[in-house]
Amino acid sequence: MKVTVLGSSSALPTSQRYPSAHVLNAHERLFLVDCGEGTQMQLRKCNIKIGRINNIFISHLHGDHVFGLYGLLSTFNLMGRTSTIRLHAPANYDLMLRSHLSDFDINLNYQIEFVPLKNGGQSPVYEDKHVSVTSFPLKHRVEAFGFVFREKPADRNIIKEKIEEFSIPSCMIPGIKKGRDFVTSDGKVIKNKDITVPPPEPLSYAYCSDTMYFAGLSSFVKNVDLLYHEATFDASMTKLARKVMHSTTLDAAKTALKANAKALMIGHFSARYDNVTTLVEEARTIFPATIPAIDGNTYNIRELSARNRLHD
Amino acid sequence: MKVTVLGSSSALPTSQRYPSAHVLNAHERLFLVDCGEGTQMQLRKCNIKIGRINNIFISHLHGDHVFGLYGLLSTFNLMGRTSTIRLHAPANYDLMLRSHLSDFDINLNYQIEFVPLKNGGQSPVYEDKHVSVTSFPLKHRVEAFGFVFREKPADRNIIKEKIEEFSIPSCMIPGIKKGRDFVTSDGKVIKNKDITVPPPEPLSYAYCSDTMYFAGLSSFVKNVDLLYHEATFDASMTKLARKVMHSTTLDAAKTALKANAKALMIGHFSARYDNVTTLVEEARTIFPATIPAIDGNTYNIRELSARNRLHD
Numbered sequence: 001m002k003v004t005v006l007g008s009s010s011a012l013p014t015s016q017r018y019p020s021a022h023v024l025n026a027h028e029r030l031f032l033v034d035c036g037e038g039t040q041m042q043l044r045k046c047n048i049k050i051g052r053i054n055n056i057f058i059s060h061l062h063g064d065h066v067f068g069l070y071g072l073l074s075t076f077n078l079m080g081r082t083s084t085i086r087l088h089a090p091a092n093y094d095l096m097l098r099s100h101l102s103d104f105d106i107n108l109n110y111q112i113e114f115v116p117l118k119n120g121g122q123s124p125v126y127e128d129k130h131v132s133v134t135s136f137p138l139k140h141r142v143e144a145f146g147f148v149f150r151e152k153p154a155d156r157n158i159i160k161e162k163i164e165e166f167s168i169p170s171c172m173i174p175g176i177k178k179g180r181d182f183v184t185s186d187g188k189v190i191k192n193k194d195i196t197v198p199p200p201e202p203l204s205y206a207y208c209s210d211t212m213y214f215a216g217l218s219s220f221v222k223n224v225d226l227l228y229h230e231a232t233f234d235a236s237m238t239k240l241a242r243k244v245m246h247s248t249t250l251d252a253a254k255t256a257l258k259a260n261a262k263a264l265m266i267g268h269f270s271a272r273y274d275n276v277t278t279l280v281e282e283a284r285t286i287f288p289a290t291i292p293a294i295d296g297n298t299y300n301i302r303e304l305s306a307r308n309r310l311h312d
Numbered sequence: 313m314k315v316t317v318l319g320s321s322s323a324l325p326t327s328q329r330y331p332s333a334h335v336l337n338a339h340e341r342l343f344l345v346d347c348g349e350g351t352q353m354q355l356r357k358c359n360i361k362i363g364r365i366n367n368i369f370i371s372h373l374h375g376d377h378v379f380g381l382y383g384l385l386s387t388f389n390l391m392g393r394t395s396t397i398r399l400h401a402p403a404n405y406d407l408m409l410r411s412h413l414s415d416f417d418i419n420l421n422y423q424i425e426f427v428p429l430k431n432g433g434q435s436p437v438y439e440d441k442h443v444s445v446t447s448f449p450l451k452h453r454v455e456a457f458g459f460v461f462r463e464k465p466a467d468r469n470i471i472k473e474k475i476e477e478f479s480i481p482s483c484m485i486p487g488i489k490k491g492r493d494f495v496t497s498d499g500k501v502i503k504n505k506d507i508t509v510p511p512p513e514p515l516s517y518a519y520c521s522d523t524m525y526f527a528g529l530s531s532f533v534k535n536v537d538l539l540y541h542e543a544t545f546d547a548s549m550t551k552l553a554r555k556v557m558h559s560t561t562l563d564a565a566k567t568a569l570k571a572n573a574k575a576l577m578i579g580h581f582s583a584r585y586d587n588v589t590t591l592v593e594e595a596r597t598i599f600p601a602t603i604p605a606i607d608g609n610t611y612n613i614r615e616l617s618a619r620n621r622l623h624d
Contacts (some may be wrong), residue, residue, distance in 0.1 A: 011387075012387055013353050015353070015357045018353060037379075037380065037382075037383040038349060038353055040349070041325050041327070041330060041350055061415075062416065062417075063382055063383060063386050063416050064383070064386075067379070067382050067383050068349065070349075070375055071325075071331070071349040071375060074323065074375050074376075075323075075324055078323055078324045079324070096415045099411070100412060100415075103373075103408045103412075104374070104378075105373075105454065142417065
């Protein structure tokens, strides 16, 4: 699992920070989360294969999370895309998007499968062999959603030398990987744990933007390996943060701590901060394993998580 | 007059080229021409004062010329803008824009004065003390417009030493600058040309994107100092260019030659060209004073024009 930050600014972009967008690579599936203006250019700069994105998640309908979508959908078309794209977004966006595309006379050669996000609580939104995605409510000025991406536990890995040692037929291997013991032709039971090793721990990544602090949030992102959480403001601006329903550094850190996240990435920085070092330092007073989201950087979630487990 | 290229790509941006947008600085007025995705970020990277843009011109309603507008208008708002912005665009965009802003719950604290572009021929769209702007029709798949920006002739410059020499009272100076002779207290007539020097030649800049070649176009951009003309394709792709109603390098160069432009800038390059040198070389076979539009570069129109006048 690797996440690439395409934009770390809040609504007002700077020369260094683009509006919100992350790409998660989980088992070579690319999930685009939010799509601020310039997302397609950032994808190109990061050498990410645009055509391999099949799922887009839109957290809420504020322009700095959406305005890159029209260009990206047009670009898919110009690149000859024919495969369906699944768009997970607040329900009322379906009509808005279609009317906007028709205004601009954009006739797509592929389908958009619109998947409305569901109010109320945690809700499964995507699942395949390796990954599942759940949405959950945030608290913002408009209806907003967070997402957790979780790897499914992988099969155990068989130890190659044991195949030869016990003459294990290949038809038995899938079962052994699932945890079965092996019985030799002379009836001897070989314990599964003696011929396999456990797979790496499944990883998880949560995306929370935009939201004010609320106690229940940590339960939605419990134990994630990497929590991305907005921190638009420093702690001295708590009053403004509450008013506009955003978070401070300390809000993000508190949620990470309560959730027992392994690492915290803060972003969605207000344009007032040229340098975000002080924001990171502030969050670290509560949650030491905090890093800043930096445009164009790719983060290895296993490494971030392992680094912090060492500190446990 | 200086023009900054914010985007030189056609519909499919590349890691080096953003979608269409130019900023013209004429007498410290900033005119934004087209507003492709990422325009506001490019403005920041070029250190252009966003708040000083008061007029935006949209050539036509294809996304790669418009999709940066929503973000820019939101940014004006977040920056506290209160002064009216004049938006010159195809007539049907008024309703589309307002419906899109309302969809995203964007309530602007400033007015947008929508100025619909007029069909049919050349049409004055803007005028102040120093600059006038005319729109004219292009030929594209949708209704499209080009623009010519012309400086007005400036007053003559009075020679400072002559004020003392002939004891010219300051109340006479404005008239002399307009071309009047000066009569001394003892009735002697001093010819205007002996106490003034002519002002620099007024400059002009034309913007033509997107369009296929048509004979009448050159008459709309007659004698301009800098003609920006799209050249999406090289000459070997003339058939495709005609089909999608775009221009080749040679189309752009022919129009520049027929128009007696002093310099030609080509842009709106297809993503198929990593390097545009061969496109420029091709255009130069017909119109030697051709340069490529390069993202982030600012071009001094007097210098470009003078360089070519030397070659005359």
